[in-house]
Amino acid sequence: MTLAITIGVLIAGAVYLVLQRGMVRIVLGFVLLSHGVNLLLMSAGGVSRREAPLLAGGGGEALADPLPQAFVLTAIVIAFSITIYMLTLAATGKGDDTEDAS
Amino acid sequence: MPLLLLLAVLTVTVLSVPVLDRLLGRATGWPLAAVLALLTAAVLARGPDLWDGGPALEASLPWMPALGIGMSLRMDGLAWLFCVLVLGVGALVTAYSARYFPPGRRTGFYVLMSAFALAMTGLVLADDIVLLFVFWELTTICSFYLIGLSGPSASRPAVRTFLLTALGGLALLAAVVLLWVRTGTTRLSTILGDLSWTQDTGFTTAVAVLVIVAVFTKSAQFPFHYWLPDAMAASTPVSAYLHAAAMVKAGVYLAMRFSPAFADTAVWGTTLIVTGLATALLGAALALRSHDLKKLTAYSTVSQLGFLIAVIGVGTTQALIAAAVHTLAHALFKATLFMAVGVVDHQTGTRDLRELGGLRRAMPVTATVSALAALSMAGVPPLLGFVSKENLFEALLHTPGPAWLGPLAAVAAVLAAALTVAYAFRFVYGTFGGARVRHPGPDRPREAGALFLAAPAVAALAGLALGPAAPLLNPMAERAAADATGEQAQAHLALWHGVNPALAMSAAALLLGALVAWGATVRDPASSRLRLPVTGTGVFERVHAGLIALGARTGDPTRSDAPARHLAVPFVLIIVFAAAVAVLGPDYGTPADGTSRPLDWMMVALVAVSVLTAVVTRSRLAALALTGVAGFAVALWFLFLGAVDVALTQLLVEILTVVVAVLVLRRLPARFHRARPSRTAATALIAVAAGTAAGLGAYLLTGRREPSAVSTHLLENAPADTGGTNVVNTILVDYRALDTLGELTVLGVAGLIIIAVLHSSGLTANGGPQPEVARTNPVRDADANTVIMRTVARVLIPLLLIWSAYLLLRGHNAPGGGFIGGLVGGSAFALAYLVAPSASVARIRLAYPAFIAAGVVTAVASGLLGLADGSFLRPLHADIPLPWGGHYHFTSALVFDVGVYLAVVGVILTALNQLGLPRTGAAPERTAVPERHDTATGGTR
Structure with a gap:
């Protein structure tokens, strides 16, 4: 439930920021959105088993699902590249206003 | 087979035209005419053979056998007649073209x-309705280009013709699909051979209406009649072919x-008869008031x-006999008339009746040829037109249905025929009769050459000849009508049938026509001064513009640059879906135990506070x-969930994001809008709604099952499969390496896009917060105030690089790998950038796009290595003995990870250089930037 609450809070903040006017706020919204979605992916793997899936120290019953972790790891890097691309867009042209007038 | 040969010869002809044209120029018309003849x-x-009751010729090639669609061809009496017209008139027109055009190449035309x-x-010939449709559309496309060939002024007429006939084509397509679905076959002869599908009146009516739309648009019936005169923008040979046979x-x-299919469908006969006769009257009236010979002929x-x-529309066998004969007669006289117009135009330089007249002495052959065609058109004996028109009258007079219908149709036909007589007279008399009128062309127009006149003369x-010889046409007309209706027919074509109603109608039409001709030609017709309030092209253009405007208005709500407008839509939709799921209330399963731990609440609080404040603040830097902070809290979350690699990645990405974002923020105002x-x-x-939906969704829909089969499999087999014990890393570089390859390519492309965007748009000039620092403040001197950081960095940067290499190498067995190593390496460069006292020192002299390219190339190359073991990206393994005993387990997955490392470092370098440094060779108005820029980063040197 704690993870679900975190996801809810992140998504709410993300949606609010993404619907704002300045590009920087939209970028920050997307950052939060990717946090929320990444945690959702983790949540899909189950939250009760929380041991790191490192087998050097032998296996165990409580090992976390490694598949969502791999997905999330690449997702973070992709989101990073998208974030810096969007930040670049914010820094081009006259400013980061995405709308013409109020 | 002969039918396939026929089409094959025509195809080869089309393909050989460019070569012929190169050799012969306009004379290409001769060989073409020879082939067609x-x-x-x-x-x-x-x-x-057909007239003796021989079977229809058939041929078939498989085309789309899975769908049962074939290149099926069939030549029965009806197809034979049209085939002769298409090829014969084609031969005449191409022969005519060889003299009509000025010398030179005419590749496109031929x-x-x-x-x-x-x-x-x-x-x-098509015996497959899909094939029929394809050829139908081909004629539309050919006519579009042929009309458009005539230059810019023809482009709108070409477009109008195309759109209108394409509309009919769509109707035909719908009819084809309906018939196909209902009958289960695309064979035309099968569909028309078994008419049981016409029992369903509603269905038949729908198909009939669709076919009517196709027919009316193609054959220029009211209200689509205007495209035909409009299309006269095409060159005269094109018009001749378009109007006479094609x-x-x-x-x-x-x-x-x-x-036959629609014989019992009320809408078919009524619509065809009413619209046909109305069009006959309207066209004739419009022809009579036209001054342009070509327009007159087009309306005709x-x-x-x-x-x-x-x-x-009358539909009896007699009616179809009349239609067959009149189609032939019309092809002959209309081809002649158009070609004659072309001759007159060519010799005198005008085709305006007001500038023509008295040409009978200068151009006697043209005059004779035109007169013969016009007499045939007017239905004067002994020409073929007389025979066919008598048959038309006869058939219309005996229209089945109410008793008053036949006579009414006959009266309308006689009126239209009378107008035909009048405009035929006007054509000939206005051009060749009367006194000479001054015209803009040569002073003394001469008769055209024999070769030029040959084609129209043959047709005329x-x-x-076919008038007196009309009885010879009996078997042809009988077979055509029989094949069209499916009933045996008896044709009685002859010049003289004795005194009968049809003869009286012919006489009435001629007499009335003569009167109208007298009024319309000899005295200036009042009608020609009338301006019509509505023209077909005007209506078309208004409808066309209206449709485009409607489309524009429909798209308007999405035509906005504001992202919020577009982004709100999916969010609202997701909320609606979530609400729908909540209302349906499916069985969510029982929640697993131990999903929440006391320490989790710390992260919840951290995330909640940071997100809430980030949302509320109007300061960019604070946000x-x-x-x-929220990102760090999420990284902690990952750590708590046992995702060590993910947590490390998140942490590093968070740091680098802030570094890059700061580079951008300093160019922007301090506060949000x-x-x-x-x-x-x-x-x-x-x-709030979206957040609630996401939170509830996460709680109710995830984490309520046992470990997945994939997860179990990976955890059990990873070390044996890959030689690595860090399962997450083995997934990245072994199990799902292709995904990772795709992802690192995306990463690389993002880096290249940043370069491209900044290359084309340039960075925003510094308009952001400028620190106000007192002159005496030591912070003002960048060199001095970075000294501590520089000292630390001097040691830290090499350490970071070494550490990143170590992380990369150990990734297979412990937290680390290409992504994490690359991010740590990138952080080293970020540090180098941050501690530099000025932008000119900070420049990282590395070809960062090369890093990205090297990363992708390395990853792909390691993938190609895998081909040695049979599959792209399959890792190769080798145990390398070490001098001090034991061995090192080498896997080509490590090479792949090196590729990931390089790409990640490349992208970070790109962002730092592109966003952080003044661009070399920047536009003049931005040359002032570096100075202010240095101030902004802390000072000047």
Whole structure:
């Protein structure tokens, strides 16, 4: 439930920021959105088993699902590249206003 | 087989035209005419066999066997007639073109004309409705290009013609699909052979209406009649072919072909008769008031097509005999008239009746030829036109249905015929009769050469000869009508049938026509000064513009640059879906135990506080920092969930994001834009709803099952499969390496896009917060105030690089790997950038796009290595013995990870250089930037 609450809070903040006017706020919204979605992916793997899936120290019953972790790891890097691309867009042209007038 | 040969010869002809044209120029018309004439002769030779009741020729090639669609061809009596017309008139027109055009190459024209002949031949021979549709559309396309060839002024007429006939094509397509679905076959002869599907009145009516739309648009019936005169923007040979044998005759053919199917459908007969006769009258009236000879002839075609459509609507075998004969007669006289117009235009330089007159002495042959065709058109004995028109009257008079219908139709036909007589007279008298009128062309126009006149003369003489010889046409007309209706027919074509109603009607038409001609020609017709309030092209253009405007208005809501408008839609939709799921209330399963731990609440609180403040603040820097805090909290979350690699990645990405974001923020105002309270409230509402949906969804829909089979499999087999014990890393570089390859490519592309965007748009000039620092403050001197950091960095940067290499190498067995190593390496460069006292020192002299490229290339190369073991990206393993004993387990997955490392470092370098440093060779107005820029980063040197 704690993870679900975190996801809810992140998504709410993300949606609010993404619907704002300045590009920087939209970028920050997307950052939060990717946090929320990444945690959702983790949540899909189950939250009760929380041991790191490192087998050097032998296996165990409580090992976390490694598949969502791999997905999330690449997702973070992709989101990073998208974030810096969007930040670049914010820094081009006259400013980061995405709308013409109020 | 001969039918396939026929189409093959035509196809080869089309393909050989460019070569011929290169050699012969406009004279390409001769060999083309020869080929078409030969084919005409070959088809004609088949005639007697058909008339003796021989079977229809058939041929078939598989085309789309899975769908049951074949290149099925069939030549029965009806197809034979149209085939002869298409090929014969084609031969005449191409021969005529060889003299009509000025010397020079005419590749486009001849290719399109021969393709047109091919398309029309295919259309009338097609025994598969899909094939029929394809050829139907081909004729539309050919006519579009042929009209458009005439230059810029023809482009709108070409477009109008195309759109209108394409509309009909769509109707035909719908009819084809309906018939196919209902009958289960695409064979035309099968569909028309078993008419049981016509029992369903509603269905038949729908198909009939669709076919009517196709026929009316193609054959220029009211209210689509205007495209035909509009299309006269095309060169005269094109018009001659279009009007006499191709294009418009496709509609006539289709109507005749389908007439048995719709014989009992009320809408078919009524619509065809009423519209046909109305079009006949309208076309004739418009022809009478036209001054342009070509326009007059074009409206005349509209009128004659009206007769044909009306008589097909009557639907009796006698009516279809009349339609067949009149189609032939019309092809002959209309081809002649158009070619004669071309001759007059060519010799005198005008085709305006007001500038023409008295040419009978200068151009006696043209005058004779035109007169013969015009007399045939007017229905004067002994020409073929007289025979066919008598048959038309006869058939219309005996229209089945209420007793008053036949006579009414007959009266309308007589009126239209009378107008025909009048405009035929006007054509000939206005051009060749009366006194000489000054015209803009040569002072003394001369008769055209024999070769130029040959084609129209042949057509005109055929019309003259076939009149008295009309009985010879009986078997042809009988077979055509029989194949069209499916009933045996008896034709009685002759010049003289004794005194009967049809003869009286002919006489009445001629007499009335003579009177109208007297009024309209000798005295200036009042009608020609009338301006019509509505023109077809005007209506078309208004409808066209209206449709485009409607489309624009439909798209307007999405035509906004504001992202919020687009982004709100998916969010609201997701909320709606979530609400729908909540209402349906499916079985969510039982929640697993131990999903929440006391320490989790710390992260919940951290995330909640940081997100809430990040949302509320209007300071950009604060929002960035608070978002960063949320990111760190999420990294902690990952750590708590046992995702060590993920947590490390998140942490590093968070740091680098803040570094890059700061580079951007300093160019922007310190505070965010103000928003209207109403907007803030609406956004907050959506946000809270979306957050609630996401939270509930995460709680109710995830984590309620046992470990997945994949997860179990990976955990059990990873070390044996890959030699690595860090399962997450083995997934990245072994199990799902192709995904990772795709992802690192995306990463690389993002880096290249940043370069491209900044190359094209340039960075925003520094408008951001400028620190106000007192002159005496040591912070003002960048060199001095970075000294501590520089000292630390001098040691830290090499350490970071070494550490990143170590992380990369150990990734397979412990937290680390290409992504994490690359991020740590990138952080080293970020540090180097941050501690530099000025931008010129900070420049990282590395070819960062090369890093990205090297990363992708390395990853792909390691993948290709895998091909040695049979599959792209399959890791190779080798145990390398170490000098101090033991061995090192080498896997090519490590090479792959090196590729990931390089790409990640490349992208970070790109962002730092592109966003952080003044661009070399920047535009002049931005040359002032570096100084202020240095101030902003802390000082000047």
